[in-house]
Every structure is written in structure tokens, then in C-alpha cells.
Amino acid sequence: MLLAISFTSCNSLKKVEKDEYLVVKNTILVDSAKVKNEDVHSLIYQKTNTALLGYPLRLNLYNLAKENPDSLYQAWLNEKPNRKKRLTNILSEKQVDRLGESFLVKGLSVWLKDIGEAPVILDTTQTRRSLERLSAFYNSKGYFNNSTTYTIDSTSQKGKAGVDYVISLGKPYMIDSLSNDISSKAIDSLYFLNAGESLIKRGDQFDLNNFTLERERLTTIFRNNGIRNFQESSITFDIERDTVKAADDQKMNINLNIGDLRRRGENQVTTSEYKVERINKIKVFTNFLSTTNNAPLDSVIYKDLTIYYSGKFKIKPKTLDDAIFFEKDSVYRDLDKIRSSRQLNSLNIFKYPNIIFEEDSTQNQVNTNIYLAPKPKYSLGTNFEVSRSNLRRIGVGMGASLLIRNIFKGAENLSISADGTFGLLSTEIFQDEFFSEIGGDISLDFPRIWFPFINTSNIIPNYTLPKTRIAIGTSFQKNIGLDKQTFNTILGYNWSPDDFKKHAVELLNIQFVRNVNRNRFFSVYRNTYEQLDEIADAYDGYLDPNDPGDSSQTFPELASFFETVEGTDNPRLIVPDDNPDTPEGTTQFTEAILNGTVSPIFSDDTRQVSRIEERRQRLTENNLIFTTNYTFNKNNRNGILDNNFYQFRFKIESAGNLLSGFSNLVPFNENEDGQLLVFNVPFSQYIKTEFDYVKYWDLSRSNVLAARSFFGIAIPYGNSNNIPFVRSYFAGGSNDNRAWFPYSLGPGRTSALNDFNEANLKLALNLEYRFPLFGDLNGAIFADAGNIWNVFDDVENEDATFNGLESLKDIALGSGFGLRYDFTYFLFRLDLGFKTYNPAEIPSKRWFRDYNFANSVLQIGINYPF
Incomplete structure (x- = not known):
């Protein structure tokens, strides 16, 4: 298909008749200035065919169709007299007829037309309609005397035409005076109290959009100040402009009219004056839509609420009172209705919350009826997955979760989940064939901020959807890496003042990680083993005192550390296993070098072995991480179709300070390095902060430009001189720098030193241009920059550390393209990344050294990377 498209790309006029023109360009000239605003260009009826980087892909696909x-x-079948007869003898007459409906004969052309795009043929009727829309648009901006015309350029390219829409604006009309005519005294008072914030001001240029926004503003004010039934249609504007006066005196007078409430009956329309209403009775029906609707209702009165129920009363009245923001005798507010609906939905124990208002017989009062239908108390969920990776030949995962709603009658929801994964390991990496991983979690959510002895509702109001979560979980791995066992518990809070902001605090986040098989380190981290074995190669020629090689110095005491590998000449260091009789070759060799047991030691070996040993200890030591963190999220996106927005996330985390402070009161044990121990494990102490900013620009016709910037740093201090592996940063992967695999980029200008490269400082910058291809298939072109570094920790390798602004030259750059298929509920993504700038190479070979398909990286992901 790509070859066919390339052959036809030069013939975009294939389906354009001789007396027709293909529209290839639209230009809008306003007072001789070219307009590029997409909102203005969207007014044109005949838009040019869509293009991918200037290439009309969909048009050429359409042209491929017969x-x-x-x-x-x-015609082909009957071209030769015996062709149809021969085919009939082979296939049968019915099959020959059906062959004409096959995909290759007909279906391919139908498919190409469906995914393609017909040529946009110039139609002057549509051009004139576009002029009328452009003129109306500039009328709405106050240019009532604008004049429009168009010209067609059909001489530059044969069979193609460009259309110039030429608009002369003239002088705009300005608002000269403002007056009003308001029927209701209540509304009149509210209007003048808020008139200073009006969007329509004397001396401003006329803009119809401001009148629309002003109507919305006033409607919101009135409906939040007791005018429950106020209708936006009651607001009108009389606009008077003098078209006879001289052109330099283009002014207009504005009169605001706010009429009475209009009610439509069966055969007539009645009006009544708008009045301020107050809340009278508040009734809550907790068993609405229940199967026992005919059962007698009991009631209970709590503060301003009258709560009706049938059977057992299953919820605490205070919980409903905290979720309902109407108060007796208070002025009606739309805001209270919105907040009540939002909070009742957030409780996750009711479905279809419905709030209905009824006028009370008492003048200017309204009764509130709230209908709630309870959700099932128990919900069971299951999941099943099949996975494969370079470490696992195949894995099968199963999980189940149970949700128990309203467990303590205060909208507390208890969730219990368990999952397990079982499968086959890669025998090239692991000695074991089978692996397993099982885990479970228990969490309790309740709709308030729980903090002992403090009434938090005065600080965090109930309308912000406050929630507290207490969770505890554990997992066990078998034959995976070092066979980790983890235990974690969380006490956290979150609240959302509105739909665009969210706060989250984890007062306690405790994670304990125990490595069961620490002696497996060199079996799992093969790159680190190869580094150590390469150092050991310099000593294996001096093991036998009867064969001293080039030196009289021999190290027969090292002989037991090595083993001969079949098919190779050089012995290799023995990796310890679970058998207690197996020599610990790697461990013994490391100790011999660091303790100076062998002499002389070849240059730089002590430093290199020391680094390897530090990494081994860090990745095999048990971790106790005792943190407190705060996260703030903000975005201004209005719905999933909004592609012109930003989102910002900030997080700060502190670990170990509480334990460090407690150690001043209660003495803790210490290890040989002076680290304080809790349960015989040194606790981590660090401060960590992150900034994440994403910006989307809606360009035109479903084309989107998206950018992301991320900065994160974690600084160890006190009881730690490095960051735990589980809290450090890595670079590469489907949501990061897509030209590198996860954990394979950095730190700094190092090149794949370890199997899992990580550090405590990260910078990431991403830019992606997204565009539609055809149907539900979209494309993207991207550039990813960034890296990780070590800073303020125990890593001394200058190639891996951040040493000021000069280290920014170690930022890696990857670029590439991708495909996305939209399944509505999720998006499946393929990205192909190329190493554009690789800081791990020598300076003269960093640019475009591996920029080819052989060294590209295919990333598979779900949904957009950011």
C-alpha cells in the first residue's frame, strides 16, 4: 500500500474533472493582514483535504479506490469470450458472481473510500456561504459595517485552486451608555450589588460573546442567592445603534431587561415576579427504588433532616447530614445542590441520588426531597491476565476483590483483595523453572478526615469530598530475583475543593522490604557479575604456583573462588547458591581484594570492586521506609474532548524524620556503620520532591501538540547515604524516553553499567505531535529528552553524577514515531524510538550514531504516555 500511495502521490487530481478545481489553500485576509486563528478558519465550509506533514495521505488513499x-x-470478465466459461468450470457460476463482491475486487475499494477522503472540489456557492459566516462573525465583534469578497487563484497550479477571503472591517462600534429595566425588586437589588463585576462596560468595544457570558454570570448569581427558578431566557439586551451618523461616531446604547418568571401551562403562559426562596423542610428517602416500596416508612429527625426508611435503619444520620448542604431557613443556592449531589455520589453507597424541590404553601419557601437508592452491600470482582517478558517465559495471573459497603453504617467501605501470578521462568537467566508471586491488601475508606482530637471539618469542609484511607498489604515472591517479601501500610487523606484541584496527604506510609535470597545477587544482576568477573580475569593466570605465568607472584588461595565453564578457556567466579557446600566465589574474591589479602592488587581494582560491593549491599539490604508525603494536582481540562489544557502535579516526601526524632527519646541500636536500627533494619532517611507539568495545544482538525516536563530529586541524609532502590528514579520506557528500554538509560553518560540503572535525580522533557490517520487509527511524532544522575549520595563515579550545569550535556535525546488505535475505553499504543543523541558514546559519535531500525526500540503501551 505504501508503494501504491507513493506512485499516486503525484496525482492528487486523479478524480478531479477537467472543469473542476481541487481546493488546496484557504487564506483569510482581514484589513490586508493574514489571519491564522483556527476558530476563524473553522467558519469556512470548504476546508482543504487533511494532510500529514503536508502530504494528503487520505486523499491519495481515496484515489487508489476504483x-x-x-x-x-x-468488463474484465467478458473481455475474452472463454474467460467466464473457464472460471465457471473451476468455481461454479455462483462463485464467479460472488468473486465480484470479494475484498480484492470490490471490498478493497470500499475500504479505501471509507478510510480515505474525497477531493474537496471548489464550489462557489459554498464560498459565498463562508463569506456570510465570516461577515456574521465580525458583526459579533462590533464591526457591523464590514464588507467581504473573495478571489480564486487557479493559475498557480493546474487543476488546483486557492481561495482568498478578503474582509474589510471598518470602524468598530463602542458601548456608549448602559441602562436597565428589571421587573423584580429582589433581582434588582442583587444586580446592583454585583454590577461592578459586569462584563459589559461603557467604552468597551461591542463583543457578542461578552453578552452571553454576562447572562451566564447573572444567572449563576441569582440562582445562588435564592432565585431558584430563575431562567436565563429572562435576560435580554436591547441594543440601539445609529447607522445614520458619521462613520467616526459609531456608538451604541445598551439596555438590560430582566423580565418575570414565565410558566407554561396546557393552554396558556403565566408570569410571576421572581422572589427569594428559603429552604423549609428537608426530607431524605433512603430506600428509593427499593423492592419493598409498599412497606410502611419509619422516620428519624436529625438536626434539619427528616430521614425516611423502611426496615432496618442502615446509615448514621450524621453521615447524611455531613453530605447534605441545605439548611433550614437558609437562602436557596444552586451551589448547595451541586455540592450535595457530588458528595452523595462520592460516598459510593447510593446510586441515582435525586434532589427535587417543591414549593411550600408558606410564601417564598421551598421543600427539599432527596431520594437515595442504596447500592448492594457486597460487590465481588475478579481479574485474569497472561503475561510474558524477557525474564518470564509465560505467567498467568488471577485476582479477586470483595467490596463491603457501609460496613459501620457511616459510609465506610472495606475492600479486601488477593492476587497471584504463577508461571515459567527463563532458564537462561534463572536456575529455577517456576515462579510465583502472591499478595493481598485490605483497605478501609471513610468520607471524612480522621485525626484524633481535632475537628478537621473546620479546616477541610465536607463539600471538598474528604476521604481517609487506611490500608495494609503484603506480597511474597518465589524464584523472582532476590525473592522479596514486602509489607506496607498507609494512613492517608485526600480532598478536592473542586473538579480541577486535588490534595492528597499520606500521614504514614510504611514499607518494609525483605530480600530472602540475598546470595542470588550475582545470578540476577548479570551485568554487575560480568564487571566483577572481568576484574577477576586479571588474577586467574596466577592461581597455580606450578604455572606462574608472567609473574612470580601467585594467588593459590584464590583458586577455590573459580570454576571452569565448559567450552571456555578462562575460569569464572563461582556464584553462590542455596547449597551451603558451594564456595562463595564472588563474595570471597570481593573480600580478598578489599581486605588486601592478595598482593599486589592491580591498579584501580580496589575502587572498582568497592563500587560493586556497595551496589550489592544496597540492593540486597532490607529496607524500612517510613514516610510522610503531600501531593497537589491541578488542571483546567473541561471534559475528555478538551485538548487545550494544562495539568500540574507537585509532590514532596519526607522519610525517617519521625523515627529519627523518636530515637532522641528512646535509644536505638546501631550497626557497625553507625546507622540506627528498627527491628534490626536501618531505616531510610531522605527528602524527595517532584514537579510534573503537562500542556496540550489544540492545533486544528484533531491535531494536538502535547508537551511534558518533569523534575525530581531525592536527597539522603542522617541515617542514609543513598536512596532505597524502590524510591529511586529510572529512565527509559514507554512513558519516558522511548528510544531506550526501562532502566537502560544513564546515570549520566554511563552506558548500561547495571541490569537496572537508577539514580536520585531525574530530568525529563517530552514533545509529541498527534494527528489522525484514518478511522480510529492515529499517528504521532515525538521527541524525548532527559536523563538520571546521582547527587548528594555515596556514588563517586563522575560519569554518573550531576556536577552542575555542565552535566546537562549528558541529556539524552530520542525521537521517533508511533501509532495509536482508539478502542473508546482505552488506547493501544505502539512507539518506535531512535537514539538521536546518546551521551554514553564518545563526543564525536553521540549524534545519530545508532539512528537506524536495527538499533530502534519498539515500545508497547496503553493510553497516551502523558
Whole structure:
């Protein structure tokens, strides 16, 4: 298909008749200035065919389709007298007829037309309609005397035409005076109290959009100050402009009219004056839509609420009172209705919350009826997955979760989940064939901020959807890496003042990680083993005192550390296993070098072995991480279709300070390095902060430009001189720098030193241009920059550390393209990344050294990377 498209790309006029023109360009000139605003260009009826980087892909796909495949097939079939007869003898007459409906004969052309795009043929009727829309648009901006015309350029390219829409604006009309005519005294008072914030001001240029926004503003004010039934249609504007006066005196007078409430009956329309209403009775029906609707209702009164129920009363009245923001005798507010609906939904124990208002017989009062339908008390969920990776030949995962709603009658929801994964390991990496991983979690959510002895509702109001979560979980791995066992518990809070902001605090986040098989380190981290074995290669020639090689110095005491590998000449260091009789070759060799047991030691070996040993200890030591953190999220996105927005996330985390402070009161044990121990494990102490900013620009016709910037740093201090592996940063992967695999980029200008490269400082910058291809298939072109570094920790390798602004030259750059298929509920993504700038190479070979398909990286992901 790509070859066919390339052959036809030069013939975009294939389906344009001789007396027709293909529209290839639209230009809008306003007072001789070219307008690029997409909102203005959207007013044009005949838009040019869509293009991918200037190439009309969909048009050329459409041109590949045969115009009349049925007729062409019949002509081909009857072109030779015996062709149809021969085919009938082979296939049968019915099959020959059905061949004309096959995909290759007809279906391909139909498919190409569906995913393609017909040529946009110039139609002057549509051009004139576009002029009328442009004129109306500039009328709405106050240019009532604008004049429009168009010109067609059909001489530059044969069979193609460009249309110039030429608009002369003239002088705009300005608002000269403002007056008002308001029927209701209540509304009149509210209007003048808020008139200072009006969007329509004397001396401003006329803009119809401001009048629309002003109507919305006033409606919101009135409906939040007791005018429950106020209708936006009651607001009108009389606009008077003098078209006779001289052109330099283009002014207009504005009169605001706010009429009475209009009610439509069966055969007539009545009006009544708008009045301020107050809340009278508040009734809550907790068993609405229940199967026992005919059962007698009991009631209980709590503060301003009268709560009706049938059977057992299953919820605490205070919980409902905290979720309902109407108060007796208070002025009606739309805001209270919105907040009540939002909070009742957030409780996750009711479905279809419905709030209905009824006028009370008492003047200017309204009764509130709230209907709630309870959700099932128990919900069971299951999941099943099949996975494969370079470490696992195949894995099968199963999980189940149970949700128990309203467990303590205060909208507390208890969730219990368990999951397990079992499968086969890669025998090239692991000695074991099978692996397993099982885990479970228990969490309790309740709709308030729980903090002992403090009434938090005065600080965090109930309308912000406050929630507290207490969770505890554990997992066990078998034959995976070092066979980790983890235990974690969380006490956290979150609240959302509105739909665009969210706060989250984890007062306690405790994670304990125990490595069961620490002696497996060199079996799992093969790159680190190869580094150590390469150092050991310098000593294996001096093991036998009867064969001293080039030196009289021999190290027979090292002989037991090595083993001969079949098919190789050089012995290799023995990796310890679970057998207590197996020599611990790697461990013994490391100790011999660091303790100076062998002499002389070749240059730089002590430093290199020391680094390897530090990494081994860090990745095999048990971790106790005792943190407190705060996260703030903000975005201004209005719905999933909004592609012109930003989102910002900030997080700060502190670990170990509480334990460090407690150690001043209660003495803790210490290890040989002076680290304080809790349960015989040194606790981590660090401060960590992150900034994440994403910006989307809606360009045109579903084309989107998206950018992301991320900065994170974690600084160890006190009881730690490095960051735990589980809290450090890595670079590469489907949501990061897509030209590198996860954990394979950095730190700094190092090149794949370890199997899992990580550090405590990260910078990431991403830019992606997204565009539609055809149907539900979209494309993207991207550039990813960034890296990780070590800073303020125990890593001394200058190639891996951040040493000021000069280290920014170690930022890696990857670029590439991708495909996305939209399944509505999720998006499946393929990205192909190329190493554009690789800081791990020598300076003269960093740019475009591996920029080819052989060294590209295919990333598979779900949904957009950011």
C-alpha cells in the first residue's frame, strides 16, 4: 500500500474533472493582514483535504479506490469470450458472481473510500456561504459595517485552486451608555450589588460573546442567592445603534431587561415576579427504588433532616447530614445542590441520588426531597491476565476483590483483595523453572478526615469530598530475583475543593522490604557479575604456583573462588547458591581484594570492586521506609474532548524524620556503620520532591501538540547515604524516553553499567505531535529528552553524577514515531524510538550514531504516555 500511495502521490487530481478545481489553500485576509486563528478558519465550509506533514495521505488513499469496481469486474470478465466459461468450470457460476463482491475486487475499494477522503472540489456557492459566516462573525465583534469578497487563484497550479477571503472591517462600534429595566425588586437589588463585576462596560468595544457570558454570570448569581427558578431566557439586551451618523461616531446604547418568571401551562403562559426562596423542610428517602416500596416508612429527625426508611435503619444520620448542604431557613443556592449531589455520589453507597424541590404553601419557601437508592452491600470482582517478558517465559495471573459497603453504617467501605501470578521462568537467566508471586491488601475508606482530637471539618469542609484511607498489604515472591517479601501500610487523606484541584496527604506510609535470597545477587544482576568477573580475569593466570605465568607472584588461595565453564578457556567466579557446600566465589574474591589479602592488587581494582560491593549491599539490604508525603494536582481540562489544557502535579516526601526524632527519646541500636536500627533494619532517611507539568495545544482538525516536563530529586541524609532502590528514579520506557528500554538509560553518560540503572535525580522533557490517520487509527511524532544522575549520595563515579550545569550535556535525546488505535475505553499504543543523541558514546559519535531500525526500540503501551 505504501508503494501504491507513493506512485499516486503525484496525482492528487486523479478524480478531479477537467472543469473542476481541487481546493488546496484557504487564506483569510482581514484589513490586508493574514489571519491564522483556527476558530476563524473553522467558519469556512470548504476546508482543504487533511494532510500529514503536508502530504494528503487520505486523499491519495481515496484515489487508489476504483470508482466502479462492479462494472470493471464485469468488463474484465467478458473481455475474452472463454474467460467466464473457464472460471465457471473451476468455481461454479455462483462463485464467479460472488468473486465480484470479494475484498480484492470490490471490498478493497470500499475500504479505501471509507478510510480515505474525497477531493474537496471548489464550489462557489459554498464560498459565498463562508463569506456570510465570516461577515456574521465580525458583526459579533462590533464591526457591523464590514464588507467581504473573495478571489480564486487557479493559475498557480493546474487543476488546483486557492481561495482568498478578503474582509474589510471598518470602524468598530463602542458601548456608549448602559441602562436597565428589571421587573423584580429582589433581582434588582442583587444586580446592583454585583454590577461592578459586569462584563459589559461603557467604552468597551461591542463583543457578542461578552453578552452571553454576562447572562451566564447573572444567572449563576441569582440562582445562588435564592432565585431558584430563575431562567436565563429572562435576560435580554436591547441594543440601539445609529447607522445614520458619521462613520467616526459609531456608538451604541445598551439596555438590560430582566423580565418575570414565565410558566407554561396546557393552554396558556403565566408570569410571576421572581422572589427569594428559603429552604423549609428537608426530607431524605433512603430506600428509593427499593423492592419493598409498599412497606410502611419509619422516620428519624436529625438536626434539619427528616430521614425516611423502611426496615432496618442502615446509615448514621450524621453521615447524611455531613453530605447534605441545605439548611433550614437558609437562602436557596444552586451551589448547595451541586455540592450535595457530588458528595452523595462520592460516598459510593447510593446510586441515582435525586434532589427535587417543591414549593411550600408558606410564601417564598421551598421543600427539599432527596431520594437515595442504596447500592448492594457486597460487590465481588475478579481479574485474569497472561503475561510474558524477557525474564518470564509465560505467567498467568488471577485476582479477586470483595467490596463491603457501609460496613459501620457511616459510609465506610472495606475492600479486601488477593492476587497471584504463577508461571515459567527463563532458564537462561534463572536456575529455577517456576515462579510465583502472591499478595493481598485490605483497605478501609471513610468520607471524612480522621485525626484524633481535632475537628478537621473546620479546616477541610465536607463539600471538598474528604476521604481517609487506611490500608495494609503484603506480597511474597518465589524464584523472582532476590525473592522479596514486602509489607506496607498507609494512613492517608485526600480532598478536592473542586473538579480541577486535588490534595492528597499520606500521614504514614510504611514499607518494609525483605530480600530472602540475598546470595542470588550475582545470578540476577548479570551485568554487575560480568564487571566483577572481568576484574577477576586479571588474577586467574596466577592461581597455580606450578604455572606462574608472567609473574612470580601467585594467588593459590584464590583458586577455590573459580570454576571452569565448559567450552571456555578462562575460569569464572563461582556464584553462590542455596547449597551451603558451594564456595562463595564472588563474595570471597570481593573480600580478598578489599581486605588486601592478595598482593599486589592491580591498579584501580580496589575502587572498582568497592563500587560493586556497595551496589550489592544496597540492593540486597532490607529496607524500612517510613514516610510522610503531600501531593497537589491541578488542571483546567473541561471534559475528555478538551485538548487545550494544562495539568500540574507537585509532590514532596519526607522519610525517617519521625523515627529519627523518636530515637532522641528512646535509644536505638546501631550497626557497625553507625546507622540506627528498627527491628534490626536501618531505616531510610531522605527528602524527595517532584514537579510534573503537562500542556496540550489544540492545533486544528484533531491535531494536538502535547508537551511534558518533569523534575525530581531525592536527597539522603542522617541515617542514609543513598536512596532505597524502590524510591529511586529510572529512565527509559514507554512513558519516558522511548528510544531506550526501562532502566537502560544513564546515570549520566554511563552506558548500561547495571541490569537496572537508577539514580536520585531525574530530568525529563517530552514533545509529541498527534494527528489522525484514518478511522480510529492515529499517528504521532515525538521527541524525548532527559536523563538520571546521582547527587548528594555515596556514588563517586563522575560519569554518573550531576556536577552542575555542565552535566546537562549528558541529556539524552530520542525521537521517533508511533501509532495509536482508539478502542473508546482505552488506547493501544505502539512507539518506535531512535537514539538521536546518546551521551554514553564518545563526543564525536553521540549524534545519530545508532539512528537506524536495527538499533530502534519498539515500545508497547496503553493510553497516551502523558
